[in-house]
Amino acid sequence: MSSRFHSNRMMNTYEMARNRNEAMIVGYFIAADPDLPQAINIAAEAVAAGVDVLEIGVPSPNPFLEGNIIRRGHQRVQQLSPDTRDLTIRYCTQLRERVDVPMWLMGYSQDIVDSGLYRELADKQVIDGLVLPDAPRNVLTEVEREVGSQGVDVVRLVHSQMDQDELRETVSGATVLYAQLYTGTTGDFLSQSNDLNQLYTRVRSLSEAMVVAGFGIRSAERVREVTSGGYDGAVVGSAYVAKVERGEMDSLYQLIADMKIAARRPGKLLSK
Template identity: 40%
Template sequence: MTRGLLNDRNREAWQAAKEKDEALLVGYLVAGDPAREASLSMVRESVEAGIDVVELGVPGRRPEMDGPIIQRAHKRALDGGMSDEEELLAYWRAIRQQVAVPFWAMGYKSDVVGSGLYKKLIREQLVDALVLPDCTLEEQVAIQQYTADFGVDIVRFINSAMDEETMKRVCDGATIIYAQSYAGTTGDPLANVSDLSQLCSRIRHYLPEGMIVSGFGLRTPKLVGEAVRSGFDGAVVGSALVARCENQENDYLYRMVAEMKMQTVRSNREEESL
């Protein structure tokens, strides 16, 4: 059995992938983008196409750690009504009823923590993990002390530029690590994804039982396959999917998800790209 996770859905999804000799495909979409009903449909159909875990972005006014593709998605969602907390919670309740896979809420500190939104999401059992990229490690640890009672994991971040001492501190008490394949904002089309095996090995040394997923720059099925064969438990894809939402290329979105999911099979040696 997989161990180290606080959340049952996360644990069960990971265990099911292990039994099939697969990694998890974590797909990032922004709640309410490009519009409420279209977003609900896209999330449902993307899960049908192969997404194992939905990382659902909480729309924010200053998504500074994201690139322009995801920034525009935040604006579309806010313009469409997701700026109202009750509308956002209603959206989250609806998608939780419609989709059974784990949901990770990704949001910025001012939008999720400072507002108290994360407590509402947790108390209603609407999320299975929190992804808080602009929280410090100390803040993430403090929030995890609260969420642990509700069985909600906190995703912590590591990048290849970290020294060993810092990496060890981040892994101490962690349940899920998000390994960033490069430094900078999301969706950089010129980013070079390399040395994933070395990064995975370094993290695994300090987190032998937790989940380690890789993200940033995994814009094609081939790159997803490289991350999986580097030893990661999951691959996170965001900007490549959000770009399809922006252009309302639904069939393209679902085909891309299906092709990426095929590359999470560890025995798969085919490296197809779009």
């Protein structure tokens, strides 16, 4: 089933995690935050500490779906340079020279699709995935048709408030699914997880795609809770960006290492 991926890096990462009987850690960092050289080193060290997939946030002048922690990160990069598109290209290109893990480009349609940024980075064979939370289904389908042959997977978002028909339509043909554990902005301290397992069960009944879960994951205990429920990976964003903001690098890498340990599954491999 791993052949369903467009990205060979994603396929290999998924299979290696399965062979090690563990879930993946998807770590979100904002491109060039707090500055270009530091940001590249931070992401490379994060991979060394245990991050399996890097989700790269594209700096936006209007990150309207983000919480305060990530918004401040976007603002820090906006203050570095008015041309954040070029800064993002330099960041991703230089980071690719340092790491060989999958890299997902995450951001808003205006900053990624309308600007042609996704096409340029796909052409350079730098990215392996796209996360476009504000893009309608027809745009996702068109982008996927364009970049799939270049080894890029388009990640589709699902959440518990979708009815069965909407969920079925969203997961149809998907290679990677991102399950939002709550709706709203990122970094919500009051997020609820009552339907965490129920959402996984609903998605898995409709699709054999890789399914990762995100929003509100701040601790190793939370990673263990999510991945023990069957998810193939946990996406961590605000907790990492907050440590970058405070310059707490040792604490960041320790948190990643602790989360990676928590992602190990006991017993037999999970069947898909």
